[in-house]
Each structure stands twice: as structure tokens, then as C-alpha cells.
Amino acid sequence: MRYTPHTDADRRAMMATIGITDVAELFADVPAEYRFPKLELPAPLTEMEVARELEALADENTHVGQVACFLGAGAYNHFVPAVVDTVISRGEFYTAYTPYQPEISQGTLQAMFEYQSMIAALTGMDAANASHYDGATAVAEAVIMALHSHRTPRKKVLLSPVLHPQYRAVVRTYTQGMGLRIVGDEQPDTDFHALAALCDEETAVVVVQNPDFLGQLHSPAEMRDLAEAVHARGALLAVSVDPISLGLFTPPGAYGADIVTAEGQALGNSLSFGGPYLGIFAFRNELVRRSSGRLVGETVDANGACGYVLTLSTREQHIRRGKATSNICTNQGLNALAAAVYLAVMGKHGLRKVAELCWHKAHYAADRIAQIPGYEVVAPKPFFKEFVVRCPRPVAEINRFLLDEYGIIGGYDLSHDYPHLGQAMLLCVTEMNTVEEIDDLVHALAEVTESDLIPLEVLF
Secondary structure, rough: OOOOOOOHHHHHHHHHHHHOOOOOHOOOOOOOHOOOOOOOOOOOOOOOHHHHHHHHHHHHOOOOOOOOOOOOOOOOOOOOHHHHHHOOOHHEEEEEOOOOOHHOOOOHHHHHHHHHHHHHHHHOOEEEEEOOOHHHHHHHHHHHHHHHOOOOOOOOOEEOOOOOOOHHHHHHHHHOOOOEEEEOOOOOOOOOOHHOOOOOOOOOEEEEEOOOOOOOOHHHHHHHHHHHHHHHOOOOOEEEEEEHHHHOOOOOOHHHOEEEEEEEOOOOOOHHOOOOOHHHHHOOOHHHHOOOOHHHHHEEEEOOOOEEOOOOHOOOOOOOOHOOOOOOHHHHHOHHHOOOHHHHHHHHHHHHHHHHHHHHHHHHHHHHHHHOOOOOEEOOEEEOOEEEOOOOOOOOHHHHHHHHHOEEEEEEEOOOOOHHHHHEEEOEEEOOOOOOHHHHHHHHHHHHOOOOOHHHHHHO
């Protein structure tokens, strides 16, 4: 099928309207010597030669299939069952667009409905959508939802200092120009009691993370106390979570969260060198009309048969742009499908097993590292799969040594975001890390204290 929307007559009419007789006149302002520059292109290659060259370029990348990875900080190396890619690669899903016409989109709509249902069950919330870009934008959308949910304007937003620093940055970017006061994260105090004390009648929402960015787990009792303090001031509580952790720990809906967000990459989506990822977004029923993004509902057709449709679409920007709750509309459907397949395949017992493996392996690693002279595991609270380690040397130098000498991707350097911790790294251990890899990491870290590392400023 040809896609040529303009006929020769159409083009002549358009040129007559703007007063030209030839398309070349549109480029008259471009100097003649730059209009048709000579391109120094290499000689043409056959398909086989191009494939070989691209494979050689790809081989220059280091990926987690080749090396041991202990880097997390928001993107995680989890096992993806083969069935996930098999399902999402089917043409019916892979090329599907926004299902505005339910009569021809029942498969996509049902898949999104099942995703929403599983996310709601996982988080303990009433409803969920299937549209957000990633964990960071989901947090920003939670703030915007909270701002819209109050009858009288509230312009204060509290962010926990142990909420992912990039999430905090995205919140500020999303809401610039809205006249908000975004506070709470200026100090390194990770005590939620201190955060609750800042909540007042001007506060729209308090945003925290559990497990937080430093890996710490906050107990249901602590979270419930925070929720009660926040609600007493009329504000909402938004909680960012690790969805894998919910296979083992209490869901936010059980301790009073109003909005739950998460980075959904861990659920059946590969690291993919940074994206695309999936923003999980769940909430209580009272907020459903303030939700951004796509919601799929279950209904019956004229014959009484079960069917699926987009619901509450009037708040989406493609319907009522001027009154939309957000610009989020058609996003991340394939990533959400991958998460749905992953959750369906794993089931609650499989997800719990993954969470248990992360927990036990992370604690094994922490126990071993704590025994190395010069290293200190900083764990004032229980942790899930990430923990902080103070190091005897700059983290950047240690990470280069780990990669160059042992083929190990080290932890996240915390010196820029949390300088008060000193030379500290955030290490992550998942079910993908073998005991042998952990032992290699411990051996390599011990060797660091005995080696003369070349400072990075010398290398660069």
C-alpha cells in the first residue's frame, strides 16, 4: 500500500498559496554550497557484511550476560522466563497501538486488564493503570494526582531524602512552574518521624520509598504511623516500592498508602541498556478520576458477553486536552504486557521464591563483606536486596578495578547523592548472582585493600 497523501495538484495548490513555483525555493535561505554537500560515505556493503560489522560493534558492549553485576539503584538484573519474550513478540501484541476501537482490540485490552488486576493485588490497592514511562515519572504523576485531589489548593510537597534521587529530580522537573514548595529531602535524616513532623495543612502529598534508595526496609508499623500522621493533616501518602519485594513483604495498601508507584522493569523486562521501562501506578478508588493514563475496564456487550474497554477516557489528553489530568496516554503497553506475563508465569509462590533468593543472597554477601578489613556494611535497619558499604578507597576506583581485573560490575557510587556517607557504594544482589560470583566479589574487594590502584584522574 502506498502512502502518498499529496497529489501533484495538491502540491501546486500549496505552492501557489505561499507564492512559490518550485519546491527548491523553500531552501533559498540555505547557502548554495550547503544545500547538497558531498557525503563521504564508505563503499556499499552486502547484507552479510553489514551484519558482521554490526555484530562486531555490539560485541564492544559489556552486558550482564557476560559479567557478574552487583549494580542496582533502580534497574535490576532479574531472570526473565523465555515465555515472556515469546508472548510479547507475537505480532498481535508487538504491533498493537492504542485500543480505541474495542471491537478489534479485545486481546490487547484483556491483557492490560489482567495486568492492572495483578498490580492492584500485588500492591494491595483498589485500581491500577497501564501507561506510565518509568518509576520516576510514576512518582511525578503521583504528586500531580495528589495536587488535583484536594478541594482547596495545597502547594507543599514532602519528599523523603531516601527516595531515589533521580525520582526527586524528575518530580521537580515535572512540576516546575506550578508554584510548589518541594521540601523534606534537603537533610540526610532518613527518619520518617522527622518527615511526618514537616507535614501540615498546606501539604498535598508525602512521598516515601520502601525499601528506600539505600536498601532499608521500613516496618509496617512505622509506615502505618506515618500514614496516620499524614492523613491527620489531610495529605496523601505515596509510596514507591520494589515490586519484587512485595512477594515477601507487606503491601503498601495494608499500611495506609493512597498511591503506590514502582519501577516495573524488574517484572519481566530486561535492562536494555536503560530502557524503555515501565512505571507502575496504583491507587485507591477515591482517586480513580484523578488518575493519569489508560484504564481498562470489564463490561458486557449487547449480547451479554464479557468484553473490555477503555474507561474514564474523558480525562485523557487525547479526548479533552485542555482538561486532561496528564499528557500520559499511549505508553509502555508492551512493557506492561511483559510484566503481566511474568507475574502470571511466576504466580505468588514463584514471586515469593525470587524475593527470598534476593534476601538470602544479599545477606550472605553483606555478612562476607563485613568481615573484610577496611569495609563497613551500613545497615541500621533490615534490608532487602541492596545495602550500603563504606569503602577504604573511592568507589569509582574500586569499580574500575573490579571490572578490569575481575569482570565484575560493582555497586552504585553514593558519594554524589549522599556525600555524608563518605566513600560508600550501594551494592545489589539478586537471584541472578551465584554464590561463586559473590565469593569472587568478596575476594576482589579484599584485594583492593592490598593493591596500588591508579587514581582515575591519572587515567583520564
